[in-house]
Amino acid sequence: MTIQESTVPLAGYSDRLSLRPGEKISFKLSSTQTEEISARLIRSISADPNPGGVGIVEEDLDNVFPRQHFRSRYQPFYPGSYAITDESVTLSLDEGFAISATIFPTLEKPVNQSVVSLGELALYIDAESKAAVRVGDISVSTSVAMEFRHWYRLEASYDARSKRLTIIQTSEKNPLERIENVIDDVDLSKQYIKGKVLIAASWQDDQASEYFNGKIENPALYRSTEIDSQTEVARWDFAKNTSSTRVSDLSPNQLDAQLVNFPARAMTGSQWDASEMCWRHAPEHYAAIHFHDDDIYDFNWQTDFSFTVPDDLPSGIYVMRIKCGESEDAMPFYVCAAKGKPKAKICVLIPTFTYVIYGNHARPDYDVSWQTRIQDWNAYPNNPAEYSRYGLSTYNYHSDGSGICHASHLRPLFNLRPGYLTFCNVEDSGLRHFQADSHLISWLHEKNLDYDIITDQELQDEGLSAVEDYEVLMTTTHPEYHTVETLDALQAYRDTGGHLFYLGGNGFYWRIALHKEANGLMEIR
Numbered sequence: 001m002t003i004q005e006s007t008v009p010l011a012g013y014s015d016r017l018s019l020r021p022g023e024k025i026s027f028k029l030s031s032t033q034t035e036e037i038s039a040r041l042i043r044s045i046s047a048d049p050n051p052g053g054v055g056i057v058e059e060d061l062d063n064v065f066p067r068q069h070f071r072s073r074y075q076p077f078y079p080g081s082y083a084i085t086d087e088s089v090t091l092s093l094d095e096g097f098a099i100s101a102t103i104f105p106t107l108e109k110p111v112n113q114s115v116v117s118l119g120e121l122a123l124y125i126d127a128e129s130k131a132a133v134r135v136g137d138i139s140v141s142t143s144v145a146m147e148f149r150h151w152y153r154l155e156a157s158y159d160a161r162s163k164r165l166t167i168i169q170t171s172e173k174n175p176l177e178r179i180e181n182v183i184d185d186v187d188l189s190k191q192y193i194k195g196k197v198l199i200a201a202s203w204q205d206d207q208a209s210e211y212f213n214g215k216i217e218n219p220a221l222y223r224s225t226e227i228d229s230q231t232e233v234a235r236w237d238f239a240k241n242t243s244s245t246r247v248s249d250l251s252p253n254q255l256d257a258q259l260v261n262f263p264a265r266a267m268t269g270s271q272w273d274a275s276e277m278c279w280r281h282a283p284e285h286y287a288a289i290h291f292h293d294d295d296i297y298d299f300n301w302q303t304d305f306s307f308t309v310p311d312d313l314p315s316g317i318y319v320m321r322i323k324c325g326e327s328e329d330a331m332p333f334y335v336c337a338a339k340g341k342p343k344a345k346i347c348v349l350i351p352t353f354t355y356v357i358y359g360n361h362a363r364p365d366y367d368v369s370w371q372t373r374i375q376d377w378n379a380y381p382n383n384p385a386e387y388s389r390y391g392l393s394t395y396n397y398h399s400d401g402s403g404i405c406h407a408s409h410l411r412p413l414f415n416l417r418p419g420y421l422t423f424c425n426v427e428d429s430g431l432r433h434f435q436a437d438s439h440l441i442s443w444l445h446e447k448n449l450d451y452d453i454i455t456d457q458e459l460q461d462e463g464l465s466a467v468e469d470y471e472v473l474m475t476t477t478h479p480e481y482h483t484v485e486t487l488d489a490l491q492a493y494r495d496t497g498g499h500l501f502y503l504g505g506n507g508f509y510w511r512i513a514l515h516k517e518a519n520g521l522m523e524i525r
Contacts, residue, residue: 006389008382009033010327011412013299014320016520017352018334018455021311025333027320028301030075037072037324039305041065044317044332045445047418047438049379050429054442056419064313070304072324077411079389080211081263081295082201083247085255089118089197089233091223093188096160098222098231099123099133101199102153102172102270104288105146107213107400114210115154116219117202119195123156124202124210131156131169131179135193138186142169142179148214151270157225163187172270197221197234199247199257200291208260211293213400217269218287239287242266242279245517247289261295262406262521292398296391297521298410309335315343315452317350317441319418330380330417332434337452339462340469344450347470348440351479352409353456353486353512355433356522359413360384361393363422370424380419387414394524407522437476440503460485460514464492472499479507481524483514 012029019025031037041064046057091097101115105125112132114124125146126132132141133156146152151172158165165186171177195203199219200212221233234255240248242265249255266279269288279286307320315337321330334350337343366385374381384392391411394404414420416434423430431439444451454473458466460483467473473493482490487508494500515521 006387007032008327008329008387008412010037010322010324010329011390012320012322012329012331013301013410013412014331014333015303015410016333017355017409018336018350018453018457019309020336021309021313021338024306024308026303026306027331028075028299029070029304029322030301031072031324031327032074033072033324033327035072035325036069037304037322038067038069039320039322040067041307042319042321044319044418044438044441046442047435048429048431048442049377049419049421051377053429057442058319058418061318064310065307068305075299075301077296077299077301077390078207079261079294079296079391080201080208081259081261081291082208082211083199083236083257083259083289084208085197085234085257087255088195089221089255091118091121091193091233093135093158093191093193094160095223096158096225097121097193098155098157098225098227099220100153100155101219102151102217103212104151104215104217104270105129105148105213106215106290106402107293108148109213112210113212114198114200114202115212115216116221117198117210118221119193119203121193122202122210123154125212131167133165133167135165135186135188138165138183140165140167140181140183142167142181144169144179158186158188159225160189197255197257199236200263212291213293213398215267215269215288215290237287238265238289239269239283242283242286243516245515259289262297262518263292263295264290264402264405290402292400292402294388294391294399295406296411297406297408297518299412311338317438317453329412332416332418334453334455336454336458339466342452342469344452345471346444346449346451346474347454347467347472348444348451348474348476349459349467349479350437350453350455351476351481353483353522354478354481355416356407356409356413356520357481357512357524358393358395358433359407359409359416360391360411361395361415362388365425367425370421373424374421377421378419379421380414380417382414384414390414405523405525407524408520410520433478436478440474440476456482456486459489463489464496467493467498468496470498472501474501475504475507477504479504480509481512482508483512
């Protein structure tokens with residue numbers, strides 16, 4: 001298995017960020033090394049590595065989680081979004097075929113980008129930005145490259161009677177710009193094409209590849225060059241079930257497909273004319289899906305070990321630290337008190353939604369010179385700006401320049417680590433989010449003030465009941481992103497006599513939504 005250069009030597013993540021006593025959290029690890037991985041549990045008091053302060057303060061919990069060892073293994077991950085059908089399709093080329101889609105390409109690349117593929121059949125953009133069709137080793141492309149960020153209608157077909165393979169590229173902006181190219185005497189008789197249909201990628205070596213960058217609308221596949229309901233294999237309408245992780249086939253075959261790595265839905269399509277700004281009011285105007293070669297949601301790593309929170313473990317911030325050779329990583333998680341059984345009068349609300357939205361934020365001002373301070377302070381070394389393959393934040397951009405609108409914790413989040421420095425060109429510690437919030441936790445310990453932890457997730461799932469038993473509810477430094485449910489719960493807490501301490505800046509600023517079909521997936525537009 002090939003390990004790419006832009007891979008950290010040791011990384012991990014957990015299946016959840018918060019839990020209560022009696023609940024289980026699972027950890028997923030990947031190492032490029034051969035030594036065993038050791039794991040130990042600590043309680044985090046301070047995550048600020050600045051030697052001018054208290055530094056990193058952690059309590060060992062070997063008595064709760066005896067140190068364990070696990071074999072090293074490299075677990076790959078695969079950025080890139082596409083749709084794949086649930087069922088396989090078999091095409092007999094004795095009948096020919098037709099395949100079509102309306103596209104808005106956004107990134108010129110020196111490799112093929114598949115629009116629709118089925119086994120050895122693919123409608124794609126070639127390395128010269130021309131529309132092309134491929135059947136096995138035979139391919140034909142147009143003579144004129146496409147302009148990027150313009151809509152085109154692509155049509156490819158094979159006529160079994162005339163043995164003609166055709167590709168047509170038509171500009172939606174100017175239908176007179178119709179480019180056609182053909183190859184004659186292509187004998188594909190007695191051949192069959194079989195497999196699952198992929199949209200925005202092709203299937204090679206048991207893995208998706210040739211990812212398309214851009215928007216796709218109304219792809220369709222037919223068993224003949226005659227395009228009608230009798231020859232339909234599938235006709236996908238991306239304006240249907242827009243809130244779903246699945247795309248609908250309107251043909252009688254119901255060849256629905258599953259979206260992988262969550263491309264952006266409800267995107268303006270070829271029919272959009274700016275007359276309606278809400279996709280719900282005019283779904284036909286928002287009938288496109290924007291796919292990217294760097295979309296990522298869940299790394300889908302296998303679990304290496306789990307930890308069940310004991311009933312007597314205090315509510316707080318905990319970190320599972322792992323080490324392999326000279327490499328280390330740390331995975332924070334939050335233990336809440338048992339529901340309805342607070343252990344303190346004070347509750348600290350941890351803004352995990354904001355942490356995830358900012359997860360792997362690659363700052364544009366990052367410079368390798370920052371590594372000097374990182375090394376001097378023994379701070380966390382990995383910066384998202386150097387490891388964009390792990391998925392960036394919604395404050396960054398996709399490879400084609402479009403904004404990132406999805407975020408997830410089901411991947412290593414480098415800036416959610418003790419000792420991570422957001423800024424290194426300032427006189428102070430240069431902290432934000434998790435590390436800056438530890439100043440409040442450290443202060444509560446210093447003043448011997450008992451506290452419990454609650455996170456956005458419990459507030460989302462349980463509403464007011466998650467916090468109603470506490471006399472005081474404190475925010476941390478930057479509680480920016482909320483859902484309708486979390487904001488309603490906080491307002492209800494305040495309005496029913498709770499004491500809400502707002503200790504942050506840029507708080508309650510913007511709304512996010514959690515996907516109902518995908519664990520941990522957040523969307524912001």
